[in-house]
Amino acid sequence: MIYLDYQATTPLDPQALAAMLPWLESQHANPHSPHAPGRAAKAAVEVARGHVAALLPPGGTLAFTSGATEALNWAIKGTTGAIVTLATEHAAVLDTVAASGRPATVLPVGPDGLVDLEVARAAIVPGTGLVAVMLVNNEIGVVQPVEALAEIAHAAGALFLCDAVQGYGRVPIPPSCDLIAISAHKIHGPKGIGALWVRDGVTLAPLLHGGGQEAPGRSGTLSPALCAGFGAAAKVAAVRQEEDAAHVAQLHAAAVARLASSWQRNGSATRRYLGNLNIRRDGLDVARLMSDLRDIAFSAGSACASGSGRSSHVLRALGLSDAQARSSIRIGFGRMTTEEELMTALDRICAAADAQRVAA
Template identity: 75%
Template sequence: MTYLDYQATTPLAPEALAAMLPWLERQHANPHSTHREGRAARAAVEVARDQVAAAMPAGGTLSFTSGATEALNWAIKGVEGPIVTLATEHAAVLDTVAATGRAVTILPVGHDGLVDLDAARAAIVPGVGLVAAMLVNNEIGVIQPIAALADLAHAVGALFLCDAVQGYGRVPIPEQCDIVAISAHKIHGPKGIGALWTRAGVQPAPLLHGGGQETAGRSGTLSPALCAGFGVAAGLMSDRGIEDAAHVEALWVAATARLGPEWRINGSVEARYRGNLNISHERLDVARLMSDLRDVAFSAGSACASGSGRTSHVLRAIGLGEAEARGSIRLGFGRYTGVTELTAAIDSIVEAAARQRIAA
């Protein structure tokens, strides 16, 4: 099986698994207990916290959560006032802002997937409480001008929330961010844990009430195993950053070289994380393509919307029609993807699409 769905989730790093195993097998103390074993578990959590926070802006507080969805809900529901966000945001943002019942402005994007800063400037006005935008889009890999958006937010007294799930460890997180949400399983860590980073002096109202175990107000017992895995995965993203980036660039070059002119890359090619290749082909039957290529794991869109029957809201937002959106696939690759296996998979996809044209 060739795995090309890195935006949905990444393979667990062996080093992260090794860090987790002792806490799963024999070190089972609650990190919030005061006895010796509890203190040892707490120490492991704090080591992990420092490892994860190292890639964040200077200062601030990092709170572990069950994942980025919880972190984003916490940030959005915990800050008062009207909200400005983008049409291409993840459902964890768009559905949450809709659920708040507050005034929401959804900014459009261009065909390249990038927000128009003039439109943002017109929408981000005094009285706005929160501006939320994704660093790297999960469906088309586009990198938004986060620093500029944060500056616009601060100019009117608003806070800026960055969904850095796809960008953390790969794209620098601008210092201007006030709140940042991340997830472990997108950086070769375990599923079931994420984090919310908040700048000093910024503290969203609690989403979960109970023991208040985390300093910033999040309640719930932490898993030392998940924290340890997250921490090691974050450390690897830092230690291997240059190596991983070079490998992803080589994969992108190899993959795009195998595509013919009938394939279109969705979203900006320049302002993009190169580990995301979202492409469309005229009259492509994606369901049939997936059926024909059962040994290649790739996505027809965001994994969060799979099975809904709806075309991607991101692809519609950049101007693709229904047919174009339904004829799009997302290929995600990274650290553990081999160049040879990737090019072989691309060749299989191209050949299967060509067979569809002949059969039609």
């Protein structure tokens, strides 16, 4: 199997697994208990918190959550006032905004997937409570101008929420954010754990009521194993950040050269994270392509929307037709992808797509 679906999830780093194993095999204490084993578990959680926070701006509190979806729900439901967001946001933002019942403005993006700052400035006005924007888009890899958007939000008196799930550990997160949602399994950590970073001075209503174990108000017993895995993955990401970026850039250049003659890229060619390639070939039957290439893991869009029967809302927001959106695939690669396997996979994808044209 050649794995090219890094935006859906990443392979577990061996150091993350090693950090988790003791807490799964023999150390079972509740980190919120006052006895010695509980204090040892608590210490492990705090070490992990330090590693995760090291990749975030200073001057905030990091609360572990069950994942980025919980973190985003908490950030949105825990604030007040009108909301401004983008049409290309993840469903965890768009659906939560819709469910909040608050006045909301969903801004369009251009054909490159980027928001127009002047359009944003006109929409983010006094009375806006929250602006929610993704740093790196999970489907097309476009990097939004988060720092400028945060400045516009603050000028209007609004808080700024950054969904940094796809960017955390890979691209700089602007220090002007007020709330930042992240997830472990996108940086070679375990599934089932994420975090919400809350700037000092920002208060949130609780999403989950109970013991209030996590400042600033998240209730629930933490898993030392998941925390340790997240912390180890973040520590590795910090050490390998430049090395990983260089590797991804090399893979991206090779992939673009291979695909340039017969595929079109969706989204900006320049303002993007290089480990995400969303490409299309008009008339392509993606379901047939995936069936023909079952030993290559790639995606037709967001893993969260798979099986819905709908074409990608992100691609439609770029102005693509339903048919064009349905003829697009996403290829994601990273630390553990070799150039040889990437080229092998792309050659086979291209050959299978060419075979469809011949058959037609």
